[in-house]
Amino acid sequence: MPVNLSSDLVPIIYKKDIDSIAAGFLTKYFPEALEKPMPLPVEDIAELSMGLEIDYVSLGEDKDILGMMIFSDGEVQVYDREKGRYIRRHYRKGSLLVESSTLEFRGRDRFTIAHEMIHWELHQLRFMAVNPGDRSAARACRCGAQTLMSPRTSEEWIEWQADSLAAAILMPENMFRKKALELGAVDRNAQESGLIDCLAGCFGVSRKAAEIRMKNLGLYLL
Ligand SMILES: [Zn+2]
Numbered sequence: 001m002p003v004n005l006s007s008d009l010v011p012i013i014y015k016k017d018i019d020s021i022a023a024g025f026l027t028k029y030f031p032e033a034l035e036k037p038m039p040l041p042v043e044d045i046a047e048l049s050m051g052l053e054i055d056y057v058s059l060g061e062d063k064d065i066l067g068m069m070i071f072s073d074g075e076v077q078v079y080d081r082e083k084g085r086y087i088r089r090h091y092r093k094g095s096l097l098v099e100s101s102t103l104e105f106r107g108r109d110r111f112t113i114a115h116e117m118i119h120w121e122l123h124q125l126r127f128m129a130v131n132p133g134d135r136s137a138a139r140a141c142r143c144g145a146q147t148l149m150s151p152r153t154s155e156e157w158i159e160w161q162a163d164s165l166a167a168a169i170l171m172p173e174n175m176f177r178k179k180a181l182e183l184g185a186v187d188r189n190a191q192e193s194g195l196i197d198c199l200a201g202c203f204g205v206s207r208k209a210a211e212i213r214m215k216n217l218g219l220y221l222l
Pocket of ligand 1: 143144162
């Protein structure tokens with residue numbers, strides 16, 4: 001995904017370009033997803049195509065950190081739920097940590113994996129340039145659950161990019177439109193009759209993610 005970088009190494013991405021960048025990502029790693037609506041095999045793409053290693057762990061006492069991407073060998077803080085305290089654990093570069101409690105919610109674990117894959121694809125330079133201040137610490141990002149509507153800082157833009165592109169690779173524009181229209185998105189009432197549930201099931205995402213995608217693609221207006 002060739003994109004221009006800002007002076008602090010954050011990719012410059014406009015909202016209008018999100019879907020074409022997502023299509024570029026899928027063309028590179030899993031072009032089948034651009035040909036038929038399906039749940040994107042995020043674990044296979046991460047591990048077999050991108051060479052990452054997924055580990056489901058407890059990341060925080062409050063379960064408010066959903067994922068972490070590790071950009072260099074080193075230690076990160078995880079939460080030992082049995083002992084009720086934080087511990088430091090060594091991980092290798094390319095480890096993709098997912099908060100294990102996300103497995104309880106349909107689609108949230110998959111969205112987190114997609115989000116972290118985007119960090120790996122786009123944000124390595126940025127994270128490698130930030131000094132963690134501790135030699136034994138890994139360079140890593142800790143990603144929370146908040147949705148950013150109006151990002152300002154570099155960190156907020158990075159999270160906005162990862163969220164926007166995760167949605168766009170899990171629900172590729174053309175396939176999502178196709179499926180939504182097949183299911184009757186032209187009829188406003190269809191939303192109440194399980195359309196969102198069908199879309200969420202078809203793409204393996206949460207109901208909320210499918211609903212936001214509907215709105216962002218203007219499908220409510222049809
Ligand atoms: Zn993130």
